[in-house]
Amino acid sequence: MSVVKNWDILSPNYLPDILPHRESQTQEIANNLSPASKGRKPQNTFIFGAPGIGKTASVNYVFREFEEYSGIKTIYINCWDFNTPTGVLTEIVNRLGLLGTIVQRRGWAKDEIMQRFNEAMNKIGKAVIVCLDEVDQLVYKDQSVLYDLLRMNAKNPLGLVFISNDAHVFAKLEPRILSSLNVEEIEFKPYTIEEMKDILQERARNGLRSFENGVVMLAANHAVQKGGDVRVGIQTLMKAATVAEEEGTDKLKVEHVKQVLSSVGKAKPEILKEKINDTEKIIMQLFDENKQMKSTELYDSYRSMVKEPISDRAFRDCISHLEQLKLIHINKKTVDGNTRIISKA
Ligand SMILES: Nc1ncnc2c1ncn2[C@@H]1O[C@H](COP(=O)(O)OP(=O)(O)O)[C@@H](O)[C@H]1O
Ligand SMILES: [Mg+2]
Structure with a gap:
């Protein structure tokens, strides 16, 4: 019998059913955005905090609920993947799903895409919330799309959520954009060691068949020591589980975790280097x-x-x-x- 019940759950991209210790933040995000479901203008929101502490997960958690229960259309965009104004706008229009084939080809001018976007917004018949994650990539390269999104005036409400590791990212905005930016800020604070333990405990319980007492504590300690990124803890569990599987044991042991600790470091530079x-x-x-x-x-x-x-x-x-x-x-x-x-x- 293998140690791992479900590898997906041990992947950093997995969005859990619950997010322990982010209840108040997810509630606040939902409160800000939910007027959209009644056709009113949502409160645009800016989320900031250190890497790996549940910012992206929290927004996607709220988005999942909205898609299921509220009739709001949600669009999540990572600005690492779409870091130009036309890139972002084309992605939004495509995800609105109404113009699929039209905006497929490259080389549309921004004005044309904006026009499609307006048409799509007027046609969709429901509110739309767009999350721009890692928004620094836009602020740094070409901010103009923020202006267009903030000034958008369509029949159906458009809400915006911005995420950044940098609390001061908007200090670099041009005045005309800054004056249209009316965001409520939500700061995500790092998890305490106890909170980290709860989060990893839940992950281990769902992803692993059996694990020794102490496994989670060790992984949580490591994650906090390496800067508080939950991904470090998850990766520690995953690597240790791989060792246990190779060994053919049916229980993840403290011994396995100890073997992999030195190979799991800060997640951030590796992630950045790919980008x-x-x-x-x-x-x-x-x-x-x-x-x-x-x-x-x-x-x-x-x-x-x-x-x-x-x-x-x-x-x-x-x-x-x-x-x-x-x-x-x-x-x-x-x-x-x-x-x-x-x-x-
Ligand atoms: N409160 C939590 N409960 C469960 N998993 C969490 C929690 N916070 C973070 N995670 C997990 O940690 C990883 C990193 O979280 P993420 O939201 O991507 O961080 P950030 O966007 O702040 O850099 C993800 O796999 C996510 O599922
Ligand atoms: Mg993130």
């Missing part, structure tokens, strides 16, 4: 060799590594993107001219 472009990957590779470099040296090293280097300007955009992701640090002081010291974060 950076090729130039940015090369830059990060260069920092594996030298912890610190002058910006001019960095560009020269980069140029010597690739056949068709991107422009100096585009390169600087990559550098600021990496800084924004907190993968590198740019020294405020210049050394000569525009040259700055850049180091690995």
